[in-house]
Amino acid sequence: MNSIRFFKEGIKNLRTVGTLTRSSKYLCRNMVSYVDFDKAKVIVELGAGDGVITRHILTHMAPDAKLLSFEVLDSMAAVLRHIEDDRLIVINDSAEQLGMYLKQYDLEAIDAVISAIPFVALPDELAYRIVGECKKYMKIGAPYIQVHYSLLAKKIYEDIFGDVKVHFVPLNVPPAFVLVARKQYEVLNQFSPNGEALH
Ligand SMILES: C[S@@+](CC[C@H](N)C(=O)[O-])C[C@H]1O[C@@H](n2cnc3c(N)ncnc32)[C@H](O)[C@@H]1O
Numbered sequence: 001m002n003s004i005r006f007f008k009e010g011i012k013n014l015r016t017v018g019t020l021t022r023s024s025k026y027l028c029r030n031m032v033s034y035v036d037f038d039k040a041k042v043i044v045e046l047g048a049g050d051g052v053i054t055r056h057i058l059t060h061m062a063p064d065a066k067l068l069s070f071e072v073l074d075s076m077a078a079v080l081r082h083i084e085d086d087r088l089i090v091i092n093d094s095a096e097q098l099g100m101y102l103k104q105y106d107l108e109a110i111d112a113v114i115s116a117i118p119f120v121a122l123p124d125e126l127a128y129r130i131v132g133e134c135k136k137y138m139k140i141g142a143p144y145i146q147v148h149y150s151l152l153a154k155k156i157y158e159d160i161f162g163d164v165k166v167h168f169v170p171l172n173v174p175p176a177f178v179l180v181a182r183k184q185y186e187v188l189n190q191f192s193p194n195g196e197a198l199h
Contacts, residue, residue, distance in 0.1 A: 016073060016118075019149070019174075022049055023116065026171035027147065027178070028056040031114055034143045034180050037061060040111035042102075044134065045069040046095040047117035050079040057114065058085050066107060070095040095130045102137055109139040115146045119153045127153065131160050138183040146179045157181045 003021065023031070031053055035043065037060040048054050048069040057067055070091045071077040077092035091101050095117060102110075113134045119127035134144060144161060148154075157164045161181035169176045 019118065021173045022052045023147065024172040027169045027176050028053050030167060030169050030178050031145050031147060032056050032060055034145050035112040041065050042107045042110050043067045044098065044110050044113045046113065046115035046130065047071065048080055049076050049116065051083055053114060053116060054080065054083060054088065058088060061087060068101060068105065068107065096126070096133065098133045099137065110134070110137050111139060111142050113138065113144045119156060120148060120150065127156050131156055135160055135183055140183055140185065142183050144181045148177050148179060149174050151177060154179060
């Protein structure tokens, strides 16, 4: 998919896509830099779009690793499916279904999550559910890496993971923040904004 087509898909589905431009190579490089590719065997990507970050992840991934890339829009998922790589599993479904697909593909704990889902534009309840689901299946120490264009959603990751590091990437349109959290330990009292326990 070229940038003009991505722009058109962005306009058609603005709340879902959250931007009109795909991530720059500087942003992609920054996002993958927090993954320990020597050890990572199961990587999950959320909101893969037309695959710009997906390709960066695959370039660094070990030959025996697997990448589960979620993309909810059919038009974007169709483009992702053109990437010929046996390590890539494209899931044309919402990231909420993570647990079901991990089971289906017989994948165990996750070594890293890289997400570009525009949680700022989505209901809080859905954001907490998806990020909480990721944490449930992540290994202790695994990074959760999220791109945003503002820090409005930072609280979601603080509530779920505790500490969140923020990295600024100016060479992107628009300039972006990469938020990195790690699964430290099991938090027993985990609540969504309306006070319901997450799990
Ligand atoms: C900002 S775009 C990112 C595209 C690409 N990864 C990039 O960095 O340029 C966000 C993508 O997340 C997808 N998305 C939104 N909600 C989703 C969900 N619940 N599950 C999976 N993908 C979702 C959108 O369709 C869109 O393609």
